[in-house]
Amino acid sequence: MTTLKQTPLNAAHRAMGAKMVDFGGWDMPVNYGSQIEEHHQVRRDCGMFDVSHMRVVDIKGDGVRAFLRYLLANNADKLTTPGKALYSTMLLPDGGVIDDLIIYFMNEAWFRVVVNAGTADKDIAWMKEQVASHAPNLAITPRMELAMIAVQGPNARAKVWEALPGSQELSENLVPFSAVEMGEMFIARTGYTGEDGFEIMIPAKAAPFFWAALAEKGVKPIGLGARDTLRLEAGMNLYGQDMDELVNPLESGLAWTVDLKSARDFIGKAALLAHPPARKLVGLLLTDKGVLRGHQKVHTAHGEGEITSGSFSPTLEKSIALARVPAEVAIGDVVQVSVRDKMLNAQVVKYPFARNGKAVL
Numbered sequence: 001m002t003t004l005k006q007t008p009l010n011a012a013h014r015a016m017g018a019k020m021v022d023f024g025g026w027d028m029p030v031n032y033g034s035q036i037e038e039h040h041q042v043r044r045d046c047g048m049f050d051v052s053h054m055r056v057v058d059i060k061g062d063g064v065r066a067f068l069r070y071l072l073a074n075n076a077d078k079l080t081t082p083g084k085a086l087y088s089t090m091l092l093p094d095g096g097v098i099d100d101l102i103i104y105f106m107n108e109a110w111f112r113v114v115v116n117a118g119t120a121d122k123d124i125a126w127m128k129e130q131v132a133s134h135a136p137n138l139a140i141t142p143r144m145e146l147a148m149i150a151v152q153g154p155n156a157r158a159k160v161w162e163a164l165p166g167s168q169e170l171s172e173n174l175v176p177f178s179a180v181e182m183g184e185m186f187i188a189r190t191g192y193t194g195e196d197g198f199e200i201m202i203p204a205k206a207a208p209f210f211w212a213a214l215a216e217k218g219v220k221p222i223g224l225g226a227r228d229t230l231r232l233e234a235g236m237n238l239y240g241q242d243m244d245e246l247v248n249p250l251e252s253g254l255a256w257t258v259d260l261k262s263a264r265d266f267i268g269k270a271a272l273l274a275h276p277p278a279r280k281l282v283g284l285l286l287t288d289k290g291v292l293r294g295h296q297k298v299h300t301a302h303g304e305g306e307i308t309s310g311s312f313s314p315t316l317e318k319s320i321a322l323a324r325v326p327a328e329v330a331i332g333d334v335v336q337v338s339v340r341d342k343m344l345n346a347q348v349v350k351y352p353f354a355r356n357g358k359a360v361l
Helices: 010-015 035-044 064-071 120-134 156-163 167-171 204-216 224-233 269-274
Strands: 019-023 026-031 047-050 055-060 085-091 097-107 110-115 139-142 146-152 179-182 185-188 197-203 279-286 297-300 303-313 318-326 334-339 342-349
Touching: 010 026, 010 204, 026 035, 026 224, 035 047, 035 224, 047 204, 055 064, 055 120, 064 110, 064 120, 097 120, 110 120, 120 139, 146 156, 146 204, 156 167, 156 197, 156 204, 167 179, 167 185, 197 204, 224 303, 224 318, 279 303, 279 334, 297 318
Parallel strands: none
Antiparallel strands: 019 026, 047 146, 055 110, 055 139, 085 097, 097 110, 146 197, 179 185, 185 197, 279 318, 279 342, 297 303, 297 334, 303 318, 334 342
């Protein structure tokens, strides 16, 4: 039996009554009670998430920017202000997605990358392989000693400032998708919920104290269950469901993260240019009674598609999904989803479904 990896907050989750599950080899909290209440807590007030299973990687040395320009589908040249962040995919030569990640530009000799937990080892091995052949002077350092706590929701920033003395002066003027250092901590105005807030990297030994300080200020813990419905409502991809190594970003609703306009070459660019997308990612809103789930077949006038992520949406009080369908399918089309033995009607909609506390459909 494999031993599950634990974050520095494992004991804190158990003390708060969390239901723990195996999440990609990590022992993680799925909820602390009602998943729907946790979801509403984030949309209406704020909640805290343990995301310490995500991997922080620092890339340092001369020529980091030029290396990232080649490594990533989005263009690192967009980052000119220290602390600014960029969302991108990292591709295989055939255009398949190795992972989606966030990069932070700190200075010309230091960029910070945050990758997904389940793909971290694969990602780092790929980066090291590319460094060996393209930029051997660069150092790639996984920051295993850092934990990460996300605080998300309309009141998230105010609560962090209450719980973390000195943080307001440093982070009050941070625009979304940027970060600032605070001693050994790193405060980023980013998130995975469609709400405002911070993702805070902190030395692992200090994480339980910060978690307790947030709880003392009334911030409720939120599990992976609500994290998933929040990100789905916000129209955010989940690696391994909405994209993976077999799908390119243009068929995953991520064309906005791929810079095909500039002259630079990047891994996967030739494949993307050679194969215009035949499919695309759309939102679905179920108009019949039932629940949409991943892998259900979608029947359209232009051929078959498949749901990549589906769930009941607590904000809309309806079932919603992301689905990969033929490129000809249009917003407003009515499609049929095969749910158990029934064909249920769903409308093709433009996602996100909810942002900043409200439904946007």
